[in-house]
Amino acid sequence: xxxxxxxxxxxxxxxxxxxxxxxxxxxxxxxxxxxxxxxxxxxxxxxxxxxxxxxxxxxxxxxxxxxxxxxxxxxxxxxxxxxxxxxxxxxxxxxxxxxxxxxxxxxxxxxxxxxxxxxxxxxxxxxxxxxxxxxxxxxxxxxxxxxxxxxxxxxxxxxxxxxxxxxxxxxxxxxxxxxxxxxxxxxxxxxxxxxxxxxxxxxxxxxxxxxxxxxxxxxxxxxxxxxxxxxxxxxxxxxxxxxxxxxxxxxxxxxxxxxxxxxxxxxxxxxxxxxxxxxxxxxxxxxxxxxxxxxxxxxxxxxxxxxxxxxxxxxxxxxxxxxxxxxxxxxxxxxx
Numbered sequence: 001x002x003x004x005x006x007x008x009x010x011x012x013x014x015x016x017x018x019x020x021x022x023x024x025x026x027x028x029x030x031x032x033x034x035x036x037x038x039x040x041x042x043x044x045x046x047x048x049x050x051x052x053x054x055x056x057x058x059x060x061x062x063x064x065x066x067x068x069x070x071x072x073x074x075x076x077x078x079x080x081x082x083x084x085x086x087x088x089x090x091x092x093x094x095x096x097x098x099x100x101x102x103x104x105x106x107x108x109x110x111x112x113x114x115x116x117x118x119x120x121x122x123x124x125x126x127x128x129x130x131x132x133x134x135x136x137x138x139x140x141x142x143x144x145x146x147x148x149x150x151x152x153x154x155x156x157x158x159x160x161x162x163x164x165x166x167x168x169x170x171x172x173x174x175x176x177x178x179x180x181x182x183x184x185x186x187x188x189x190x191x192x193x194x195x196x197x198x199x200x201x202x203x204x205x206x207x208x209x210x211x212x213x214x215x216x217x218x219x220x221x222x223x224x225x226x227x228x229x230x231x232x233x234x235x236x237x238x239x240x241x242x243x244x245x246x247x248x249x250x251x252x253x254x255x256x257x258x259x260x261x262x263x264x265x266x267x268x269x270x271x272x273x274x275x276x277x278x279x280x281x282x283x284x285x286x287x288x289x290x291x292x293x294x295x296x297x298x299x300x301x302x303x304x305x306x307x308x309x310x311x312x313x314x315x316x317x318x319x320x321x322x323x324x325x326x327x328x329x330x331x332x333x334x335x336x
Contacts, residue, residue, distance in 0.1 A: 069140060071147050074145060075151055076151075078151050079148050088222055094205060096121060100117065123200060124197055124203060132238060149196075156207045163185055249311055296334045
């Protein structure tokens with residue numbers, strides 16, 4: 001299933017494809033098995049499904065054999081390629097107002113992006129996530145965009161902004177030191193949401209690019225764009241998957257408990273999912289399968305901890321399920 005809507009900029013995906021071309025990769029190799037083709041290279045303002053862009057970044061990391069590709073690309077580039085969404089930030093007077101405007105108009109660039117800024121001015125906290133399946137791999141893209149944001153703020157504030165903390169929702173087992181050095185703090189992985197906690201006083205740092213008159217013009221344009229977009233209803237399957245993940249490890253996840261969290265009866269939720277071509281139990285099984293592989297591949301959690309996080313009653317039931325999914329034991333999968 002594709003993620004909600006197609007209003008997501010693919011300008012970074014195009015940039016990455018061009019970088020791969022410069023490194024000597026053939027066009028057919030770059031786009032094989034992806035949601036893109038060579039036509040991407042000719043588009044001035046490409047858009048795509050977010051999941052296709054996320055997959056493209058993961059594939060590029062494999063092609064280049066560089067697990068830090070997204071991060072390294074991000075810290076070498078700013079956000080200016082995104083056009084409007086960046087400039088409405090850069091023409092703002094301060095770092096805090098940059099982040100305020102960036103958050104407000106982010107849906108123009110990416111409708112699946114959710115940014116939480118309620119504690120931005122008081123505590124310097126900016127959190128974000130994407131309205132996509134929890135099983136979707138996203139590490140390369142998330143680390144890329146976060147590093148882009150930090151580079152942009154540091155350049156236009158004309159100061160080496162050092163956050164108090166940084167965290168990512170994905171897991172990472174190795175090559176962490178490079179990110180710690182860049183952010184200037186120990187980066188946390190496996191968090192509930194992606195986020196950066198800035199020093200609150202840094203919100204008042206002036207930007208060298210501030211332009212009040214241009215800011216007013218851009219804000220007017222952005223408000224018109226948001227009004228035309230309206231609100232898309234969230235995809236039911238993504239919502240159910242997120243509810244399942246929220247409940248895994250903290251309580252017994254059942255059709256009844258998930259349906260209740262939506263204010264629905266189990267029968268109604270079952271009927272709605274059947275209309276989408278799936279079932280609650282298929283979603284639960286597929287999520288456990290995907291998350292188990294991710295935990296084993298990218299975290300240092302022991303197998304019994306993974307079994308608990310996925311809501312299994314014990315190590316035996318988890319091992320049985322994992323062998324059904326993969327044909328191997330969790331230990332064999334991790335060692336491969």
